[in-house]
Amino acid sequence: MAEFDLGASFIPALHKPAALLPITKHRDALLYLVETYPVTIVVGQTGSGKSTQIPQFLEQAGWCADGKVIAVTQPRRVAATTVAVRVAEEVGCEVGKEVGYSIRFEDVTSAATRIKFLTDGLLIREALVDPLLTRYSVIMVDEAHERSISSDILLGLLKKIRKRRPELRIIVSSATLQAEDFLRFFSEDAAHTGERAGEDKAKVGTIISLEGRTYPIDILYLESPAEDYVEKAISTVFDIHMSEPTGDILVFLTGREEIENAVQAVSERSSQLPPHSKSLLPMPLYAGLTTEQQMYVFEQAPENTRKVIFSTNIAEASVTISGIVYVVDCGFVKLRAYNPKTGIETLTATPISKASAAQRAGRAGRTKPGKCFRLYTEDAFQALADTDVPEIQRSNLAPFVLQLKALGIDNVVRFDFLSAPPAELMIKALELLYSLGAIDDYAKLTKPLGARMAELAVEPMMAKTLLSAPAFGCLSEILTIAAMTSLGGNVWVQVDEDKKRVESTRRKFAAEEGDHITLLNVYQTFVTKGRKEGRFCHDNFLNFKAMTRAVSIRAQLKRYLERFGISVDESLTSAGTHNNKAEQICRCLTAGYFAHAARMQPDGTFRNVSGGTVLHAHPSSLMFNRKADWVIFHEVFETGNKIYIRDVTKIEKNWLLEYAPEFYKTKS
């Protein structure tokens, strides 16, 4: 009995002392390498303790002497905060003292901070103020194998900084498959830049492997390809349930629709399970769910029940669920790609890479040995690419080109990229920045316009709109619209209620001119009513978390503008849209979004300016069933086989010629 009580009152593993983590035995080797080489590539599984232990080893070894700081970057905000909290606990300090973190809107650091966790995007921004990042003695780029644009650019910057700061230490944490690529990147041309006599290529850095804490995972393939992987996933779930021991199941699918279908199918067919068999509890997981809806997947299933989670790629790296013993992998992921010819982003289901397949399988072996059922053949697996195409080679690069220019990198084409983006993407980005006036005939950043655009934390077209707003007398309103469009379509919550009622509620905020002014109305009603009345968002199908975020974004953008010496007059805001205020807002939007113009056709669809592309108003847009002639839009994307425009506002054709004569002189 005593034993039982003991077991029940302690939680194992969660607070496993640092001394028991496998990484501890590599401590001396690691410190030696960091002391000896400027660059160290650390290969380690999730759970190896690299993110939490390495910075502590470095601090103890004296890397924070003379007030220097150790920086550890993460690709996501949650990771930066949770790891910081964990390390502060281990060190025995309050978060924000010796150990702190910094993410957008939240700087929890102080003069005492020695170890600082931050997002990679934020560290790039710090380089705008301190180009050599002089306050840091060591910079560790965690999860670099994910190859986000920010971490790729950060690595390029660090390579450049290293030439001016030979004492700087760089640590890159990576999955096995890509460690060599990172080392090669930092070793290239080190030999002929003549840094130091006798420092040959190989000596710039080295790779150290830290063993993980994962359990063996059996990988199983299909004998022949599946016709319908959603259906195959469902039947596999039932097979596991009937023949495998206890343990929850994680199923990777590509999107919301597939997931909701699968969840429904499993709950319907569960009733046909033999009597007395354990039950199955299916649940969905994707980013579009509210935080509360996502929390269900972390709850323990009731007695005699097996949880089965149908998830998007969010469960591959961003969300970790404990207790998963079985993984079912459909082999596909929806990936975003940007077409530089049309300027349209597509979202298409694509085969995953081998690296991604390994990562998915690894989700099974975190607490005990697991199994991964791949819904494709072994031959199909062998044919997969080793890694995904990095984001920087398939994105709209305008925001990043602008950022590089602001960092003093004029010749962006020759920037040392880990993977160089295709020339067409670069050209498209430069063309857009030129048309917005952010760069001049020599591709130099303009001052103050371009420099200010680079500082504002919104995409270039919206930055231009904001900086044009004082001339139109609508800065306060555009600030709000910029904050609301930054939410990326998360303003409204998904509800199963009566569609008509939902629509009519939304229409209460509708403005004749279109979606941008509708968003303005939503925000203004929220700040006057919604923040006090808890039910306001709920009753109006608004996303409270997103609205709160809009308030923060607006405040931050306002601070930037005031720093530029642009004052924001808020006194006129409540007047709403009368007089010609609404027209000034629409004109101002045209000054920034002239490249996103379209004309409505008699059938209700739109054509882009050159006339070759059919565009559809997104069903969330007011313009979905309204008459208009010319419009501008915030965003365009292709999904399935239709191209949608979102956040659409009516304009007049001659405004395009008025605000972008250069852009339209040859086309109209």
Add this chain to the structure above:
DNA sequence: GAGCACTGC
């Protein structure tokens, strides 16, 4: 009349 994978400043 019908819907976007995931991040970040």
